[in-house]
Amino acid sequence: MIVALDNEGLNALAGPDSSRKRQVRRALEAASRSGRDVLVPTLVLAESYRGAARTQAIDSLLVRHRPAIETRDTDRTLARFVGAVLHAAEAGSADIVDAHVVAVTAEAGGGLVLTGDPSDLERLAAPYRSAVIEPLR
Numbered sequence: 550m551i552v553a554l555d556n557e558g559l560n561a562l563a564g565p566d567s568s569r570k571r572q573v574r575r576a577l578e579a580a581s582r583s584g585r586d587v588l589v590p591t592l593v594l595a596e597s598y599r600g601a602a603r604t605q606a607i608d609s610l611l612v613r614h615r616p617a618i619e620t621r622d623t624d625r626t627l628a629r630f631v632g633a634v635l636h637a638a639e640a641g642s643a644d645i646v647d648a649h650v651v652a653v654t655a656e657a658g659g660g661l662v663l664t665g666d667p668s669d670l671e672r673l674a675a676p677y678r679s680a681v682i683e684p685l686r
Contacts, residue, residue, distance in 0.1 A: 550679075551657040552580045552587045554618075555650045556596045557665025559589055561685055562614075563597075563606045569685040573663055576683075577617060587618045588657065590627075590649035594620065621653045630656055638673045648673055654680040 554562070554573070561569035562577075580587050589611075598604045611618060621627070630652040635644060647666070651673045654660050659679025664670050667684040674680040 550585055551654060551660035552576050552585060553650050553654045553660060553662045554589045555647060555662065555664045556593050557685055558663035559593055559597050559607065563610045572685055576661065576663055581617055588621050588653050589618060590653050591620050591622050592646050592649045596646050627652060634673055637676045640673060644669060644673060651677060651680055
């Protein structure tokens with residue numbers, strides 16, 4: 550069981566203090582206490598890297614939280630899983646980043662996905678009961 554961050558979760562953590570940032574921090578602290586991994590698919594990084602300032606904020610965040618936050622690269626195994634997630638949801642390539650988040654979570658045996666976009670992720674995660682979608686508030 551893991552905690553996975555999508556673009557909104559990662560940006561909440563990298564941004565100024567907010568209720569979303571505090572929610573993500575609490576989840577990271579709980580994951581640390583329970584020995585659970587926190588994963589961010591590298592495709593989420595590609596979605597998050599927007600301009601020099603944002604890129605630096607994300608990279609600084611990852612350095613500060615190393616090894617607590619790990620990234621998961623897309624290899625052929627994960628690519629197949631992502632394709633299966635998209636196929637099962639009858640989704641297109643517009644959902645590729647969210648499908649990576651669901652696939653990483655399901656691949657790890659399940660866990661909590663922190664997102665600002667719960668409807669898309671719930672649709673993609675529907676076949677994977679072990680992937681729990683938690684909206685950021």
